[in-house]
Amino acid sequence: MTEPTTGQAEPDRPDPYLEHRRLLFATAYRMLGSVADAEDVLQDAWLSWHRADRSAVRDPRAYLVRTVTNLALNRLTSARAQRETYVGPWLPEPLLTSPDAAEETEMADSVSTAMLVVLETLNPVERAVFVLREVFGFGHAEIAEALDRPEPAVRQIAHRAREHVRARRPRHDTDAGHRAEVTSRFIEACAGGDLTAVMELLAPDVTCWSDGGGRVTAARRPLYGPDHVGRWILGVLAKPQTRGVVLERAGINGELGLLMMLGGTPMGAMTYDVVDGRIRTLRLQVNPDKLSGVRG
Template sequence: MAIMDGTEQDPFTEHRRLLFATAYRMLGSVADAEDIVQDAWLAWHKEDRTEVRHPKAYLVRTVTNLALNRLTSAQATRVSYVGPWLPEPLLTAPDVADAGETAEDVSFALLVVLETLTPVERAVFVLREAFGFSHGEIAGFLERPEPTIRQIARRAREHVQARHTRFDTDKARREQVTARFMSACAGGDLNAVMELLAPEVTAWSDGGGKVTAAIRPLHGAVSVARWLLGVMAKPEMATATVATATVNGELSILCLMGGAPIGALTFDIDDSGLLCNLRFQVNPDKLGGLTN
């Protein structure tokens, strides 16, 4: 039985960060994650909390199931989405490890791969791999037999490992490559930009039909560099500025207009120091997580 004596912190407040992190990783959407947390808060305050023996488990179960319902409906609507669908970027602390997380746990690249899992696989993967819940605990959250959860967890982990290439670029090197890339783009030098892109580079651009964006992935250094410089040469970009920021645990690039973000570029750097995966999020409806 959970009893508060008036001096203890409300369990919802205590675990709010965990609840948002769970919902965000499951949905890839800052706005939807915030909605889920709010719905969980309402459920928590309607509950007879004298009957809740394990508040953390109750809250995580509530958020997980709310997110599952939202994710199932969201995947159906993404079939008609205009162009590539990318998750919403999220500003994070420069060293997310200080918050009990790792950059890998919240990386944009991993969120993209999680989109290829089924809703239940994604829930199990997030709860197990990101937050370390036991198979038994997850079985309780999802009301499924523990052996079934173990099978789902193994299948999801193998699926992610087969599709998610991890690049171990140290902080200093990433800063250097990012600075060189920004300088080359600002100078409008096609060759200089191409020299920093891997030959097999791919770029995705999510405008959601709201702003101009490439409706198909771009492949190859020539195509990506030309498209990128073409965007930067547009008249409306004359007053835009670029700056670095830690997005989803990694140094990234923001494009700002009047101090407000109008786009975010996240990317991977391969073992040769070249950019190999570029993800441009410019859908104005998906930039809320870039403001403090």
């Protein structure tokens, strides 16, 4: 069953599910780090909404957020068990974003790949509380009702999660101009196969993570150091199966990133943290099962 174009709402009012779908997807994606799983959760949420007794729903927005949050919690718990056998590093699914949109600009940090990686270190309930409280500004009482937990417990969880994230949130340059300059130089260096130029753009303590999920060739452990990382990146771009790949700028997870394009099709997505004008952490998503969010 597909989502409706119209719902059971009054003729002069939009269906609440459609009205809040953007918020619901944003919640599910930040909870799960997966575009496909977030869409599945929204489909299940719509089914629940479609079957609900609307007359008993006092606050449709709260009801829908509660439904999505609990569906995401259930899926996240099972997903964590599956990730224990995941081949190589696990990275979130990249998502094309529009930095010009005011709402996305305000919440860009919360959807960045770096932040999603940090959120993976929270347990599912901590993650739900953090997303609802710190990203979307829900009150402790609202979250307590959504999760069916005492409000004092939610306050403790919120404090613990906030401190956990604060301690692990990576430092990065916030100047968009510097990031754009580094990105342009990186594209040029990679296109020319210039190892020296690539290495000059990498921080001395650079780390590179790549996620192939066992579906395509990728480093199964993080790579460290400019020489190792630079040689590996240029090696990937020189492989027969990637020959002809070009790097294109794109808004990915709220910030400027790169798509590896081959014949107009994304073959991979790069996100990175720029610190003091150099790339310190680079994340390469090449698992074809996790690129739906950058295919438009």
